[in-house]
Amino acid sequence: MGFDLEGADPLCIQLADELERRIRTGVYAPGRRIPSASDLCEEFSVSRQTSNSALKLLKERGLARGVSGRGTFVVDDVPEPS
Amino acid sequence: MGFDLEGADPLCIQLADELERRIRTGVYAPGRRIPSASDLCEEFSVSRQTSNSALKLLKERGLARGVSGRGTFVVDDVPEPS
DNA sequence: GCCCATTTGTACGTATGTATG
DNA sequence: GCATACATACGTACAAATGGG
DSSP states (O other), X not given: OOOOOOSSSOHHHHHHHHHHHHHHTTSSOTTOEEOOHHHHHHHHTOOHHHHHHHXXXXXXXXXXXXXXXXXXXXXXXXXXXX | OOOOOOSSSOHHHXXXXXXXXXXXXXXXXXXXXXXXXXXXXXXXXOOHHHHHHHHHXXXXXXXXXXXXXXXXXXXXXXXXXX
């Protein structure tokens, strides 16, 4: 099934890294919707606050944008890794 | 009321010993939550740092495990005294 | 237009864990 | 040992936006 977050980094960072990996490997394609914060809670067994923080990090990295009431979407042009 | 810490050992050790006694006598049952560090501060009139150190000792003794944002819990299988 | 479920976004209180003086 | 501060995380709650019926 899912994925285990067990590293030393904060959970929200680990989760953001995993989501970034999925974007870069095409699991979440450009323009497509990322699972909702609530869905991520279940998959990764974290609180919604933590998935929220992870999604926020993705936006700060320029990888996703949130649309209130609809979801969080991968940007059309994924920037290179910094 | 509660309990007085007046022995020769460091406070955090005395507090850890008392908590271990409570675990072994079933006051804190396996899987149940131990009062928070802040609660222990009040009961034993020590600083949060000291209750923190005591809880850390409990974890090192394999008697408890901490869950960030939720509390410190007695392990399901309490090991024999060393 | 009006409910209702879903989702993002924000906020508050509590708790652990760590670091500094 | 104590006091304080900060980062992270959980639980809960609520507002606002969206879209289907």
